[in-house]
Amino acid sequence: MSQLLKRWNELAEVKEELANRDWFFGTSGNLSIKVSNEPLHFLVSSSGKDKRKKTNEDFLLVDKNGKQVESTSLKPSAETLLHQQVYNKTNAGCSLHIHTVDNNVISELYGDAGEIVFKSQEIIKAFGIWEEDAEIKIPIIYNFADIPSLANEFSHYVKEDTGAVLIRNHGITVWGKTAFDAKKHLEAWEFLFSYHLKLLSVKNVLRTQAEISI
Numbered sequence: 001m002s003q004l005l006k007r008w009n010e011l012a013e014v015k016e017e018l019a020n021r022d023w024f025f026g027t028s029g030n031l032s033i034k035v036s037n038e039p040l041h042f043l044v045s046s047s048g049k050d051k052r053k054k055t056n057e058d059f060l061l062v063d064k065n066g067k068q069v070e071s072t073s074l075k076p077s078a079e080t081l082l083h084q085q086v087y088n089k090t091n092a093g094c095s096l097h098i099h100t101v102d103n104n105v106i107s108e109l110y111g112d113a114g115e116i117v118f119k120s121q122e123i124i125k126a127f128g129i130w131e132e133d134a135e136i137k138i139p140i141i142y143n144f145a146d147i148p149s150l151a152n153e154f155s156h157y158v159k160e161d162t163g164a165v166l167i168r169n170h171g172i173t174v175w176g177k178t179a180f181d182a183k184k185h186l187e188a189w190e191f192l193f194s195y196h197l198k199l200l201s202v203k204n205v206l207r208t209q210a211e212i213s214i
């Protein structure tokens with residue numbers, strides 16, 4: 001099987017898993033996977049499609065400048081520039097971007113602080129951090145409508161082969177050495193966001209109940 005087909009199947013499998021989690025609301029989200037280093041080629045999802053559907057037009061091959069390698073009527077993701085940053089600046093092999101209600105609410109709650117820090121959660125081990133009471137933080141950047149400006153802001157946080165950035169009221173982009181790593185990290189981030197929001201909401205209910213009973 002060619003490298004291109006292997007990578008296509010790998011990305012299609014990840015896409016299907018994220019779709020099964022219902023993480024592609026209203027055509028949002030995009031995915032990419034590296035196919036070769038020299039020249040740098042990667043598969044990226046086609047723009048504007050319903051990513052819950054599986055078709056043979058789901059991905060197209062682009063180069064380091066985000067240009068189609070072969071002639072096609074398909075348009076690469078509008079956010080291909082962010083995927084380019086990942087492959088041009090690191091040795092990552094896969095980059096995933098999704099919009100969820102939880103990642104949007106977290107990004108709005110902590111957007112002014114520019115980051116959110118999570119501590120003492122077992123799931124932090126999914127990031128390869130094994131110390132007790134470990135901390136992990138994710139930066140939150142402004143959602144520039146101009147994609148080159150967004151990609152430029154995003155690039156300040158693309159330093160390692162693994163990482164993640166929240167875009168305020170937009171979504172999360174996670175990258176990793178492999179598709180397995182990127183998906184694992186994405187799931188761990190979404191777990192942390194969901195836990196945090198549930199905790200805030202339960203605490204709020206308990207506080208209200210305590211106030212009522214005074």
Ligand SMILES: CSCCC(=O)C(=O)COP(=O)(O)O
Nearest residue numbers: 026028029030047048077078
């Ligand atoms: C309806 S979502 C707006 C665009 C976006 O943020 C996104 O993730 C999907 O864009 P694409 O061009 O990759 O389909």
Ligand SMILES: [Zn+2]
Nearest residue numbers: 028029097171
């Ligand atoms: Zn998006």
